[in-house]
Amino acid sequence: FWGKKMDSSQNINISTLAGNNYMCPNDWLLNQGKCYKFLTSSKTWNESQHDCINLQAHLPMIHNSEELEFIQKNLKPGHLAWIGLYMISPRKQWRWINEHLFVEPKIFSIIGPTDSVSCAVTTGNQVYSEDCNSKFKGICQRDV
Amino acid sequence: LIAILVPIFSKSSLTMKCSGEWIGVREKCFYFSDDTRDWTASKNFCSSQGSELAQIDTKEDMEFLKKHIGTFMHWIGLSRKQGESWKWTNGTVFNGWFEINGNGFFAFLSADGVYSSRGFVDIKWICSKPRF
Numbered sequence: 001f002w003g004k005k006m007d008s009s010q011n012i013n014i015s016t017l018a019g020n021n022y023m024c025p026n027d028w029l030l031n032q033g034k035c036y037k038f039l040t041s042s043k044t045w046n047e048s049q050h051d052c053i054n055l056q057a058h059l060p061m062i063h064n065s066e067e068l069e070f071i072q073k074n075l076k077p078g079h080l081a082w083i084g085l086y087m088i089s090p091r092k093q094w095r096w097i098n099e100h101l102f103v104e105p106k107i108f109s110i111i112g113p114t115d116s117v118s119c120a121v122t123t124g125n126q127v128y129s130e131d132c133n134s135k136f137k138g139i140c141q142r143d144v
Numbered sequence: 145l146i147a148i149l150v151p152i153f154s155k156s157s158l159t160m161k162c163s164g165e166w167i168g169v170r171e172k173c174f175y176f177s178d179d180t181r182d183w184t185a186s187k188n189f190c191s192s193q194g195s196e197l198a199q200i201d202t203k204e205d206m207e208f209l210k211k212h213i214g215t216f217m218h219w220i221g222l223s224r225k226q227g228e229s230w231k232w233t234n235g236t237v238f239n240g241w242f243e244i245n246g247n248g249f250f251a252f253l254s255a256d257g258v259y260s261s262r263g264f265v266d267i268k269w270i271c272s273k274p275r276f
Contacts, residue, residue, distance in 0.1 A: 042245070042259060077180045078216030078268040112264040121265060123180065128265045134246035135259050 023144055030144065031070040036060070038074065038081065039138040045119035048082045048138030049097065057142035059084030061096045065107050068122070071139060075124045082138040083127070085110075085120035094120070161275075168275060169208050174198065175271040176212060183250040183261075186219045186269035187233055195273035196233045197221030198253075206242065209270060210255050219269035220258070222251035 024035035039051060045059075052058050060083045062068050075081060084097040092114055094102035104110065110120055112129035119132035130136070162173035175193065177186070187197045198220040200206050209218075221233040222244065230238035230251070244251050248260030252267060 042254060042256065076216070077178075077266075078218065080217065080265055080267065112262050123266050125180070125266055128262070130262055130265070131247040134248050134261060 029074065032066060033144055034067075035142050035144055036071070036074070037140045039140065042135040042137055044135055045082050045086065045132040045138075048136075049084070052138065052140035055140050055142070057140035058097055060139050060141040061098060061100075062107060068108055068127075072122060072124050075122065077124050080121045080123040080128075080136055082136055083120050083122050084141075085127075086132065087114055087118045087129070089114070089116055089118075166273075167212075170202075170204065171275055172205065172272050173275055174209070174212075176218070177268045177270070180266040180268055181219075182266055183219050183223065183252075183263035183269075187221070189269070190221075190233075190271035193271060193273075195271040198270035198272040199232050199234070200242075200253075200272075209253060213253060213255060213268075213270070215255060217252045217254050217259075217267045219250065219252050219267060221272075222258075223263070224249050 024030045028035040028037045030036075035057070037055065037057065039048060043051065049059050060067070060071060062071070062083065062085075071081075071083070085094055085102055086097070087094045094104065094110065094114075096102055108127050110127050110129050112118070114129055117132055118129040121128050121130050121136050162168035166173040166175050168174075173195075175190075175195065177189070181189065183197075190197050198209065198218075200209065200220060222230050222238055223233070224230045226249075230240075230244060232238060242258055244258050244260050246260040248262055250263035251258055251260050253270070
């Protein structure tokens with residue numbers, strides 16, 4: 001089962017799964033063995049990915065609908081954020097930052113044009129294609 | 145003195161009111177949505193209310209809007225076509241008095257500035273109309 005307690009002395013969120021301790025740094029959120037930090041300044045996709053790397057993390061790679069739901073649930077209406085998905089024309093194939101192909105619509109579909117270099121943002125409802133040089137907030141993800 | 149003040153007061157009391165959920169600031173009434181939509185649907189909503197997606201003409205209006213939106217992104221009434229300049233929804237060319245960040249074709253307001261998008265994302269929006 002999932003048990004949660006707060007170690008107030010170190011200010012670290014600890015969740016226990018079947019005796020194993022999973023930890024995220026202070027002000028990161030824990031979900032399914034991964035830690036998430038919602039960045040607060042608007043930057044290009046590349047800059048946001050760079051900020052995540054500086055935190056030993058990366059823009060999110062989403063493997064199942066529970067992960068997407070977790071991220072979207074934590075984005076309030078009117079908020080949106082870069083995820084780790086990009087497309088370089090003319091290949092017209094979406095790829096995760098680890099170069100794995102994204103297969104639509106296995107977990108979700110991406111709304112918007114794909115005729116030029118595009119990067120993906122998610123709102124609380126949907127995932128959209130945007131210009132990678134536009135500025136949005138990002139989400140960093142890392143393993144516990 | 146009274147002869148001067150009376151017309152001023154009566155004029156300002158006439159312009160005080162913005163109906164329902166609209167908020168009055170100086171010469172304009174503003175509407176802040178709870179819901180989220182894409183840019184075009186937001187623009188259509190404002191038209192249906194006899195208004196435009198927010199037109200921001202003064203520093204004072206900008207400061208007010210930035211304070212009021214909190215951390216949420218809101219569509220405003222600026223868009224452009226490929227190779228053309230930014231225009232307000234009434235067709236007026238934007239004079240560039242504030243910066244619009246990014247490569248997009250539709251503008252939205254954040255607490256830290258104005259940014260641009262392809263217009264498909266569902267975010268909140270602001271409508272504006274003159275008070276009188």
